[in-house]
Amino acid sequence: MQITGVGVVIAGMLPRVAFAARNALRSIRTGVQPGGKTRIVIETSSRPSYTLVYGENTLTIKLSNTPADNSITAKLASGTLVKSVSQAQVGDALNIIAELRKPVAEIPKNQIMILEPNGDNDYRLVLDFTAASATTKAAATTTNNSSESTAKKHIIVLDAGHGGKDPGCIGKGGTKEKTVVLSVAKKLRTALRDAGFTVYMTRGDDTYLKLADRAAIAEKKKADLFLSIHANANPSRSVKGFSIYTLSEKASDEEAQKLADAENAADKIDVDGFESFSKDIRVALSALQQHAVAEMSEEYANGCARAFNRAGIEQQAGPAVRHAPLAVLRSTVPGALIECGHLSNAAEEKLLKTSSHQDKLVAAIVKSVKNYDFEV
Numbered sequence: 001m002q003i004t005g006v007g008v009v010i011a012g013m014l015p016r017v018a019f020a021a022r023n024a025l026r027s028i029r030t031g032v033q034p035g036g037k038t039r040i041v042i043e044t045s046s047r048p049s050y051t052l053v054y055g056e057n058t059l060t061i062k063l064s065n066t067p068a069d070n071s072i073t074a075k076l077a078s079g080t081l082v083k084s085v086s087q088a089q090v091g092d093a094l095n096i097i098a099e100l101r102k103p104v105a106e107i108p109k110n111q112i113m114i115l116e117p118n119g120d121n122d123y124r125l126v127l128d129f130t131a132a133s134a135t136t137k138a139a140a141t142t143t144n145n146s147s148e149s150t151a152k153k154h155i156i157v158l159d160a161g162h163g164g165k166d167p168g169c170i171g172k173g174g175t176k177e178k179t180v181v182l183s184v185a186k187k188l189r190t191a192l193r194d195a196g197f198t199v200y201m202t203r204g205d206d207t208y209l210k211l212a213d214r215a216a217i218a219e220k221k222k223a224d225l226f227l228s229i230h231a232n233a234n235p236s237r238s239v240k241g242f243s244i245y246t247l248s249e250k251a252s253d254e255e256a257q258k259l260a261d262a263e264n265a266a267d268k269i270d271v272d273g274f275e276s277f278s279k280d281i282r283v284a285l286s287a288l289q290q291h292a293v294a295e296m297s298e299e300y301a302n303g304c305a306r307a308f309n310r311a312g313i314e315q316q317a318g319p320a321v322r323h324a325p326l327a328v329l330r331s332t333v334p335g336a337l338i339e340c341g342h343l344s345n346a347a348e349e350k351l352l353k354t355s356s357h358q359d360k361l362v363a364a365i366v367k368s369v370k371n372y373d374f375e376v
């Protein structure tokens with residue numbers, strides 16, 4: 001599934017005549033999603049190219065190359081933020097104006113989807129949103145799927161793995177994963193703040209935190225990106241290098257499954273957690289959102305691996321980006337778990353402790369975050 005509208009991009013590459021056919025509006029409807037989110041669905045005959053404009057108490061969805069169709073009345077569900085919906089033709093574009101009960105914040109990329117036709121449905125542009133809090137109110141700003149246009153401060157939640165009674169893995173020289181990754185995460189916090197991001201950490205000291213709580217912090221802070229920082233261990237002490245993991249229900253290989261077992265085991269220190277948590281998240285996440293989050297996480301992880309490669313950081317043999325059922329990544333926030341290197345390898349244990357190598361890791365991660373496409 002493509003979550004961005006590619007119409008605009010394609011228009012630049014193909015002869016104009018290919019776009020003589022105009023898009024047609026099919027239907028407009030609203031609904032309530034889990035968590036009380038308002039959903040707007042706009043169905044069109046072909047893939048929509050859209051721009052979102054946020055007003056004081058309006059959300060305008062501009063569809064390019066689409067005529068107004070006043071035979072179509074929006075089907076409005078009760079209990080949403082949408083009071084009424086009207087259409088206005090502005091040049092070639094159709095403005096669909098939703099009058100809102102409360103202002104909304106800029107809708108995050110992972111809450112905007114374009115669905116392919118299936119069954120009785122044509123293309124659908126799906127927007128999920130909640131009312132803006134005082135700090136996130138995005139009055140009179142514009143976002144679209146064709147260009148960068150906002151100066152929004154993106155929110156990154158950094159998760160230093162393990163902590164407190166859970167040391168993570170321990171190198172032969174006694175280096176604890178929880179200590180190394182906290183040091184990297186703190187440096188990363190400073191560097192990302194310097195680069196203009198808003199940064200929160202799940203832990204800023206040697207505290208034990210359950211995996212569910214880490215993911216919950218990312219949700220609560222409405223993070224745009226969640227990065228869990230770890231260091232690895234392998235029974236074979238010759239194994240070394242970084243690897244990056246994204247969430248999937250099935251592990252990409254046996255090693256990825258072992259890693260998930262090891263990282264998820266942190267929660268077995270406490271009895272409760274994983275089961276109930278994963279059920280909650282299953283309820284909170286629609287399948288569509290899961291798909292969008294997975295795609296964005298994959299995009300980030302690939303970019304991060306490229307940044308590590310370019311920085312000359314040793315990569316573990318095999319694929320740089322792997323997939324595993326990691327509890328800490330179960331949320332609506334795109335993200336990745338970065339295994340910075342192997343503490344079980346003597347040379348890398350030494351390296352991971354040095355400030356200069358930590359700086360190198362941090363610089364590569366900052367580059368990957370800067371290059372990540374936060375906007376639709």
Ligand SMILES: [Zn+2]
Pocket residue numbers: 161162168169177230231263
């Ligand atoms: Zn770990």
